[in-house]
Amino acid sequence: MSHDPRAEVAEWVDQYGRLLFAYAYRWTGSRADAEDVVQSVFVRAVAHYSKVQEADSVRAYLLTMTRHEAIRVIKGQSKGKELLAQAEELAKHEGEEFARPPQDPLEAMERSDWIAKALQQLGDTHRNILLLYYFEELGYKEIAEQLGMPIGTVMSRLSRAKESLKELLTIHSSTPSLQGNPAL
Amino acid sequence: MNSFNHPQTDRDEFEHDNELRQHLINVEVSSELIGRWKSAIRSATLPAASLPAAFVPESTIVPEKNSATDVVVTRGSTSPRFPFSRRTAFLALAASVLICVIGAWNLWPAASLASLENALVAWCEESELTSSKGFQSTEKPASLEIAHVLSQLRVGSLSEGQFTDSSNRVEWKIVRIQSGSRIGFLCSAKVKGIDHLPGMLALPSEQKSGVWKVAHCKSDSHLVVFVHQGELSKWLQPHA
Numbered sequence: 001m002s003h004d005p006r007a008e009v010a011e012w013v014d015q016y017g018r019l020l021f022a023y024a025y026r027w028t029g030s031r032a033d034a035e036d037v038v039q040s041v042f043v044r045a046v047a048h049y050s051k052v053q054e055a056d057s058v059r060a061y062l063l064t065m066t067r068h069e070a071i072r073v074i075k076g077q078s079k080g081k082e083l084l085a086q087a088e089e090l091a092k093h094e095g096e097e098f099a100r101p102p103q104d105p106l107e108a109m110e111r112s113d114w115i116a117k118a119l120q121q122l123g124d125t126h127r128n129i130l131l132l133y134y135f136e137e138l139g140y141k142e143i144a145e146q147l148g149m150p151i152g153t154v155m156s157r158l159s160r161a162k163e164s165l166k167e168l169l170t171i172h173s174s175t176p177s178l179q180g181n182p183a184l
Numbered sequence: 185m186n187s188f189n190h191p192q193t194d195r196d197e198f199e200h201d202n203e204l205r206q207h208l209i210n211v212e213v214s215s216e217l218i219g220r221w222k223s224a225i226r227s228a229t230l231p232a233a234s235l236p237a238a239f240v241p242e243s244t245i246v247p248e249k250n251s252a253t254d255v256v257v258t259r260g261s262t263s264p265r266f267p268f269s270r271r272t273a274f275l276a277l278a279a280s281v282l283i284c285v286i287g288a289w290n291l292w293p294a295a296s297l298a299s300l301e302n303a304l305v306a307w308c309e310e311s312e313l314t315s316s317k318g319f320q321s322t323e324k325p326a327s328l329e330i331a332h333v334l335s336q337l338r339v340g341s342l343s344e345g346q347f348t349d350s351s352n353r354v355e356w357k358i359v360r361i362q363s364g365s366r367i368g369f370l371c372s373a374k375v376k377g378i379d380h381l382p383g384m385l386a387l388p389s390e391q392k393s394g395v396w397k398v399a400h401c402k403s404d405s406h407l408v409v410f411v412h413q414g415e416l417s418k419w420l421q422p423h424a
Contacts, residue, residue: 005230010222017218022211035217039224046228115207134205165204 005049009042016059020066023135027070029116037069063136118168126161133158
């Protein structure tokens with residue numbers, strides 16, 4: 001016996017790791033969260049190896065897992081962050097000073113990523129449609145099923161979302177101060 | 185010049201589509217990160233059917249309970265840590281309790297330290313029933329650093345930082361709170377590495393005697409750690 005699924009999943013890291021990271025990053029808007037999401041996906045892929053392997057497309061399966069995990073992280077954060085924000089607020093009221101650690105270069109990169117900002121500006125629905133379309137390469141019908149909306153709505157919103165992103169891209173490329181995004 | 189300025193044909197449209205796709209997909213990923221994922225995979229739990237016949241874990245996670253709240257955790261090097269089903273069940277419970285806490289919180293007109301304490305104490309006590317399992321950190325530097333931070337914190341103060349524990353980067357924020365004899369630390373810890381879950385901040389490796397009363401509750405990346413005040417002083421003493 002002894003085929004070790006971990007070896008195969010490690011190969012998937014080479015094949016799909018970057019794509020999954022980009023996908024997770026576009027969903028969460030945070031590199032740190034995306035790192036965790038992708039790691040979690042690969043670890044789950046080991047645990048559910050046979051299921052992933054039997055899928056029509058491993059790539060598609062992993063992308064779907066990434067989406068689910070990213071959404072789970074986003075939802076969890078909104079709850080936890082609220083609690084932590086309350087605590088931080090209290091800490092400030094106590095008048096305590098605290099030193100922030102040196103800025104993480106990855107965070108700096110994240111902040112300068114205009115694509116991430118543009119996606120935020122698009123709003124949830126447009127962003128979701130764009131991501132499903134460009135990363136998972138779903139068709140109108142599949143996107144409509146995923147998001148529970150009519151196909152016509154998906155088509156019009158995808159079109160609008162693309163136009164918005166194009167506009168932002170045009171603005172970005174014609175504004176020298178906005179160029180040089182290290183994430184690209 | 186950017187080709188988006190004047191799309192005129194279907195071919196243009198197709199190219200623009202591809203260009204947009206590339207902008208979305210091209211995100212820098214370091215080889216270090218790739219290595220970290222592979223490392224996590226190496227230590228991942230195999231599906232039961234894939235385990236070699238001779239595979240016998242050296243030990244399994246067995247929490248010893250000295251009292252209703254005492255928690256001691258040992259970990260074997262090949263132990264199947266946190267089976268997903270249990271972990272998922274726990275996270276679901278923790279999340280639901282947290283929702284209740286936050287819901288209740290919103291009813292209070294003015295947030296105060298006391299209300300924060302109460303909410304967290306309630307949350308922890310509820311969750312403790314199902315979260316009496318965790319990991320001891322075997323990384324002294326991490327334990328020492330956290331212990332040092334905790335010793336510097338006053339009630340209500342906030343501290344944050346990051347360190348590297350083995351190959352995993354840990355980013356944390358801690359708020360110290362107090363309720364009666366209990367001192368609590370609300371921790372937001374971003375831990376890169378599945379091996380380092382709740383308990384890392386709470387249990388230095390030297391403490392194996394079970395005297396620690398520790399409750400930790402984890403909801404995604406946030407965890408709350410409570411220790412009893414008397415025991416905190418032991419914890420903060422220099423390592424033997």
